[in-house]
Amino acid sequence: MVAQAIGTARAAGASGPILVRGDSAYGNRAVVQTCLRAGAQFSLVMTRNPAVDRAINAIEETSWTPVSYPGAVRDPDTGGWISDAEVAEIPYTAFASTPDRITARLVVRRVKDARYRDALFPVWRYHPFFTNTDLPIADADITHRHHAIIETVFADLIDGPLAHIPSGRFGANSAWVLCAAIAHNLLRAAGVLAGERHTRARGSTLRRKIINIAARLARPQRRPILHLPAHWPWVDHWLTLWRNTIGHSPPATTTF
Known part of the structure; x- marks a missing residue:
């Protein structure tokens, strides 16, 4: 090794x-x-x-x-x-x-x-x-x-996808570990792009504040609009992540 x-x-x-x-x-x-x-x-x-x-x-x-x-x-x-x-x-x-x-x-x-x-x-x-x-x-x-x-890193993975290995087959578990590593890297990148304390936050914190949000996707006139919670305490960080990934500010019709 x-x-x-x-x-x-x-x-x-x-x-x-x-x-x-x-x-x-x-x-x-x-x-x-x-x-x-x-x-x-x-x-x-x-x-x-x-x-x-x-x-x-x-x-x-x-x-x-x-x-x-x-x-x-x-x-x-x-x-x-x-x-x-x-x-x-x-x-x-x-x-x-x-x-x-x-x-x-x-x-x-x-x-x-x-x-x-x-x-x-x-x-x-x-x-x-x-x-x-x-x-x-x-x-x-x-x-x-x-x-x-x-x-x-180990603590983050054990607290997340590696808390449960899904199969008794080595090949399936290898694929699961690979997906867990990809998800971990994407999550860390999202935290860095969200800025401030999220750059050093634990994975569970990022999932709670940035990923697992009570949002609703609507498609009026086939135009996708993401409705986000009102008075959401982490709206600025989420918008920072949006701007750093999408490249522009959300449309004015997006509500918080």
Whole structure:
């Protein structure tokens, strides 16, 4: 899957560096070797094990650097929001007992455990990832965290068409997923064309405010007229979408 994704990116015209980011499910030697063979960089979460813990414990206390995130991120352990942390790095040889051993950077992010606010000494939680990028340590951590952006897309799809897969047949489900992706892209484009907060709104919000409206289509003298609700709070956004897609203002006979 990783090799295919890298190949597709190259075929689509991506000529710059490609970075493969992933959680602990992808922090294995098969993925790392695939990235190296394809000429891609990697930034992968490492599962905590004795070797990783020894590397973390070997980091000098003076090596930790504060990092502030552009936006708050959700803590994977507590579910709370955090906006700052400390990061450090140390050389680490992964898969040391295999022929695919590789030495790269083990970047570790640590945050104070909010469950021990009154502790005499700070209690830290550590989150390591393995990378061969040459980014400064704070930038490497911020870049690695960007992989979570895709989760908003997953949430939108699961909240919509992927809430129910319609068939037990693989072919039918593949067609359904393809249609879901097309619908998602069209919905996001409609949100951008509607402007303002709709450019970042969730799919359910766009469906409620822009798509699923109580409108009535009439055809007096075979001329289609769309009658929209009176005192509709999102009329300006819908008209913006109309103008950006149709190219002109609705006729004066359209009512709200």
